[in-house]
Amino acid sequence: MFRQLFDPVSSTYTYLLACDRSREAVLIDPVMEQRERDLALLGELRLAPRWLLDTHVHADHVTSVSKLKQALPPGAQPTIGVGLACEADGYEYPLIDGERLVFGDEHLEVIATPGHTPGSMSFLWRDRIFTGDALLIGGCGRTDFQGGDPGQLYDAITQRLFTLPGETLVYPGHDYRGRRVSCIAEERETNPRLAGKTREEFVVLMGALNLPRPKLIDIAVPANKQAGAIIQG
Ligand code: FE
Numbered sequence: 001m002f003r004q005l006f007d008p009v010s011s012t013y014t015y016l017l018a019c020d021r022s023r024e025a026v027l028i029d030p031v032m033e034q035r036e037r038d039l040a041l042l043g044e045l046r047l048a049p050r051w052l053l054d055t056h057v058h059a060d061h062v063t064s065v066s067k068l069k070q071a072l073p074p075g076a077q078p079t080i081g082v083g084l085a086c087e088a089d090g091y092e093y094p095l096i097d098g099e100r101l102v103f104g105d106e107h108l109e110v111i112a113t114p115g116h117t118p119g120s121m122s123f124l125w126r127d128r129i130f131t132g133d134a135l136l137i138g139g140c141g142r143t144d145f146q147g148g149d150p151g152q153l154y155d156a157i158t159q160r161l162f163t164l165p166g167e168t169l170v171y172p173g174h175d176y177r178g179r180r181v182s183c184i185a186e187e188r189e190t191n192p193r194l195a196g197k198t199r200e201e202f203v204v205l206m207g208a209l210n211l212p213r214p215k216l217i218d219i220a221v222p223a224n225k226q227a228g229a230i231i232q233g
Pocket of ligand 1: 133
Protein backbone atom coordinates (compact mmCIF):
# COMPACT_ATOMS: atom_id res chain seq x y z
CA MET A 1 0.00 0.00 0.00
CA PHE A 2 1.41 3.35 -0.99
CA ARG A 3 0.28 6.98 -1.02
CA GLN A 4 2.05 10.18 -2.01
CA LEU A 5 0.52 13.13 -0.16
CA PHE A 6 1.22 16.83 -0.70
CA ASP A 7 1.32 19.95 1.45
CA PRO A 8 0.73 22.89 -0.92
CA VAL A 9 2.07 25.57 1.43
CA SER A 10 5.58 24.08 1.72
CA SER A 11 5.38 21.91 -1.44
CA THR A 12 6.32 18.94 0.75
CA TYR A 13 5.58 15.35 -0.14
CA THR A 14 4.62 13.00 2.67
CA TYR A 15 4.72 9.27 1.98
CA LEU A 16 2.61 6.53 3.47
CA LEU A 17 3.71 2.92 3.02
CA ALA A 18 2.07 -0.08 4.60
CA CYS A 19 2.10 -3.84 4.81
CA ASP A 20 -1.22 -5.11 3.41
CA ARG A 21 -1.38 -8.08 5.74
CA SER A 22 -0.43 -6.64 9.13
CA ARG A 23 -1.65 -3.06 8.39
CA GLU A 24 1.59 -1.76 9.90
CA ALA A 25 2.62 1.49 8.25
CA VAL A 26 5.37 4.04 7.86
CA LEU A 27 4.92 7.78 7.39
CA ILE A 28 7.82 9.73 5.94
CA ASP A 29 8.05 13.52 6.38
CA PRO A 30 4.54 14.29 7.67
CA VAL A 31 3.71 18.02 7.93
CA MET A 32 2.18 19.65 11.03
CA GLU A 33 -0.60 21.46 9.13
CA GLN A 34 -1.68 18.19 7.50
CA ARG A 35 -1.94 16.04 10.59
CA GLU A 36 -5.74 15.82 10.62
CA ARG A 37 -5.66 14.66 7.00
CA ASP A 38 -3.00 12.06 7.82
CA LEU A 39 -4.83 10.79 10.92
CA ALA A 40 -8.05 10.48 8.94
CA LEU A 41 -6.30 8.55 6.19
CA LEU A 42 -4.66 6.17 8.68
CA GLY A 43 -8.09 5.55 10.22
CA GLU A 44 -9.82 5.09 6.90
CA LEU A 45 -7.23 2.56 5.74
CA ARG A 46 -7.19 0.88 9.18
CA LEU A 47 -3.43 1.29 9.45
CA ALA A 48 -1.26 1.16 12.56
CA PRO A 49 1.85 3.30 12.15
CA ARG A 50 4.99 1.46 13.16
CA TRP A 51 7.46 4.20 12.20
CA LEU A 52 7.10 7.97 11.91
CA LEU A 53 10.21 9.20 10.13
CA ASP A 54 11.78 12.40 8.95
CA THR A 55 14.42 12.37 6.24
CA HIS A 56 16.18 15.24 8.08
CA VAL A 57 15.57 18.27 10.31
CA HIS A 58 13.48 20.43 8.00
CA ALA A 59 13.88 24.20 7.70
CA ASP A 60 10.75 24.94 5.69
CA HIS A 61 7.95 23.26 7.65
CA VAL A 62 7.35 21.74 11.07
CA THR A 63 7.16 17.97 11.37
CA SER A 64 4.02 16.39 12.83
CA VAL A 65 5.68 13.19 14.06
CA SER A 66 5.29 13.94 17.80
CA LYS A 67 1.75 15.28 17.48
CA LEU A 68 0.69 12.32 15.36
CA LYS A 69 2.09 9.91 17.90
CA GLN A 70 0.21 11.68 20.71
CA ALA A 71 -3.03 11.67 18.73
CA LEU A 72 -2.98 7.99 17.85
CA PRO A 73 -5.22 5.61 19.77
CA PRO A 74 -3.72 3.81 22.77
CA GLY A 75 -2.04 0.64 21.62
CA ALA A 76 -0.58 2.19 18.50
CA GLN A 77 2.99 2.91 19.50
CA PRO A 78 4.98 4.05 16.52
CA THR A 79 8.64 4.89 16.91
CA ILE A 80 9.72 8.31 15.74
CA GLY A 81 13.09 8.45 14.06
CA VAL A 82 15.52 10.72 12.25
CA GLY A 83 19.19 10.43 11.29
CA LEU A 84 21.64 10.18 14.18
CA ALA A 85 23.76 13.03 12.82
CA CYS A 86 20.73 15.36 12.93
CA GLU A 87 21.39 15.65 16.68
CA ALA A 88 17.67 16.12 17.22
CA ASP A 89 16.75 15.38 20.87
CA GLY A 90 13.03 15.03 20.31
CA TYR A 91 13.30 11.77 18.38
CA GLU A 92 13.36 8.40 20.10
CA TYR A 93 15.27 6.48 17.51
CA PRO A 94 18.52 7.62 15.85
CA LEU A 95 18.72 6.15 12.35
CA ILE A 96 22.04 4.87 11.09
CA ASP A 97 23.24 3.97 7.62
CA GLY A 98 22.45 0.46 6.43
CA GLU A 99 19.85 -0.52 8.98
CA ARG A 100 16.51 -2.08 8.11
CA LEU A 101 13.28 -0.80 9.57
CA VAL A 102 10.66 -3.52 9.63
CA PHE A 103 6.89 -2.96 9.35
CA GLY A 104 4.91 -6.17 9.13
CA ASP A 105 6.21 -8.23 6.21
CA GLU A 106 7.90 -5.17 4.71
CA HIS A 107 11.08 -3.32 5.46
CA LEU A 108 12.88 -0.24 4.31
CA GLU A 109 16.60 0.33 4.21
CA VAL A 110 18.20 3.47 5.60
CA ILE A 111 20.82 5.02 3.30
CA ALA A 112 22.87 7.93 4.59
CA THR A 113 22.78 10.78 2.07
CA PRO A 114 24.38 13.70 3.94
CA GLY A 115 25.18 17.06 2.39
CA HIS A 116 21.92 19.01 2.47
CA THR A 117 22.25 18.45 6.22
CA PRO A 118 24.75 16.16 7.99
CA GLY A 119 21.99 13.80 9.14
CA SER A 120 19.97 13.53 5.92
CA MET A 121 18.81 9.99 5.18
CA SER A 122 17.13 8.36 2.20
CA PHE A 123 14.84 5.36 2.56
CA LEU A 124 14.80 2.52 0.05
CA TRP A 125 11.61 0.45 -0.15
CA ARG A 126 11.08 -2.21 -2.83
CA ASP A 127 11.51 -0.48 -6.21
CA ARG A 128 11.55 3.08 -4.89
CA ILE A 129 13.64 5.48 -2.88
CA PHE A 130 12.51 8.42 -0.78
CA THR A 131 15.30 10.94 -1.08
CA GLY A 132 14.13 13.82 1.14
CA ASP A 133 16.03 16.92 0.06
CA ALA A 134 19.19 15.09 -1.02
CA LEU A 135 18.08 14.41 -4.59
CA LEU A 136 15.15 16.32 -6.05
CA ILE A 137 13.63 15.91 -9.51
CA GLY A 138 15.99 17.88 -11.75
CA GLY A 139 17.69 19.35 -8.70
CA CYS A 140 19.02 18.72 -5.21
CA GLY A 141 18.76 20.22 -1.75
CA ARG A 142 20.62 23.42 -0.98
CA THR A 143 23.83 23.20 1.05
CA ASP A 144 24.23 26.74 2.35
CA PHE A 145 22.91 26.36 5.92
CA GLN A 146 22.25 23.75 8.65
CA GLY A 147 25.74 22.30 8.24
CA GLY A 148 25.26 21.68 4.52
CA ASP A 149 28.27 20.52 2.52
CA PRO A 150 28.16 20.39 -1.30
CA GLY A 151 31.10 18.00 -1.63
CA GLN A 152 29.43 15.58 0.76
CA LEU A 153 26.14 15.89 -1.15
CA TYR A 154 27.86 15.16 -4.46
CA ASP A 155 29.46 12.04 -2.99
CA ALA A 156 26.18 10.85 -1.46
CA ILE A 157 24.20 11.34 -4.67
CA THR A 158 26.78 9.91 -7.05
CA GLN A 159 28.02 7.05 -4.86
CA ARG A 160 24.88 6.03 -2.95
CA LEU A 161 21.90 7.04 -5.10
CA PHE A 162 23.17 6.95 -8.68
CA THR A 163 24.59 3.46 -8.10
CA LEU A 164 21.07 2.06 -7.51
CA PRO A 165 19.39 0.29 -10.46
CA GLY A 166 18.36 2.88 -13.07
CA GLU A 167 14.70 1.92 -12.87
CA THR A 168 14.53 2.69 -9.13
CA LEU A 169 11.77 5.26 -8.67
CA VAL A 170 12.81 8.54 -7.07
CA TYR A 171 10.25 10.10 -4.74
CA PRO A 172 11.59 13.47 -3.53
CA GLY A 173 10.80 15.44 -0.38
CA HIS A 174 9.59 18.41 -2.39
CA ASP A 175 8.69 19.52 -5.82
CA TYR A 176 7.75 23.07 -6.67
CA ARG A 177 6.47 22.35 -10.18
CA GLY A 178 3.99 19.53 -9.64
CA ARG A 179 6.30 16.67 -10.67
CA ARG A 180 5.65 13.62 -8.55
CA VAL A 181 8.20 10.97 -9.41
CA SER A 182 11.33 10.35 -11.41
CA CYS A 183 13.83 7.49 -11.62
CA ILE A 184 17.52 7.06 -10.96
CA ALA A 185 18.47 6.69 -14.64
CA GLU A 186 16.64 9.88 -15.55
CA GLU A 187 18.31 11.87 -12.78
CA ARG A 188 21.74 10.40 -13.50
CA GLU A 189 21.45 11.37 -17.16
CA THR A 190 19.51 14.65 -17.08
CA ASN A 191 19.69 16.30 -13.63
CA PRO A 192 21.18 19.70 -14.54
CA ARG A 193 23.05 20.02 -11.25
CA LEU A 194 24.76 16.64 -11.55
CA ALA A 195 24.76 15.11 -15.02
CA GLY A 196 28.25 15.35 -16.51
CA LYS A 197 29.47 17.50 -13.61
CA THR A 198 32.63 16.88 -11.64
CA ARG A 199 32.64 17.24 -7.87
CA GLU A 200 34.50 20.54 -8.21
CA GLU A 201 32.00 21.90 -10.73
CA PHE A 202 29.12 20.88 -8.48
CA VAL A 203 30.69 22.60 -5.45
CA VAL A 204 31.17 25.83 -7.43
CA LEU A 205 27.60 25.69 -8.76
CA MET A 206 26.12 25.10 -5.30
CA GLY A 207 28.19 27.95 -3.84
CA ALA A 208 26.81 30.40 -6.40
CA LEU A 209 23.06 29.76 -5.96
CA ASN A 210 22.39 32.78 -3.72
CA LEU A 211 19.04 31.47 -2.51
CA PRO A 212 16.86 33.48 -0.10
CA ARG A 213 16.78 32.36 3.53
CA PRO A 214 13.75 30.09 4.14
CA LYS A 215 10.94 32.08 5.75
CA LEU A 216 10.26 29.56 8.52
CA ILE A 217 13.82 28.52 9.36
CA ASP A 218 14.02 30.21 12.79
CA ILE A 219 10.79 28.54 13.90
CA ALA A 220 11.07 25.25 12.04
CA VAL A 221 14.61 24.17 12.90
CA PRO A 222 14.36 24.50 16.72
CA ALA A 223 10.85 22.97 16.64
CA ASN A 224 12.01 20.09 14.46
CA LYS A 225 15.01 19.34 16.67
CA GLN A 226 12.29 18.51 19.21
CA ALA A 227 10.36 16.51 16.60
CA GLY A 228 7.68 19.22 16.55
CA ALA A 229 6.66 18.52 20.16
CA ILE A 230 7.17 22.11 21.37
CA ILE A 231 4.60 23.61 18.98
CA GLN A 232 1.34 24.47 20.82
CA GLY A 233 -2.01 23.23 19.60
FE1 FE B 1 15.34 20.37 3.81
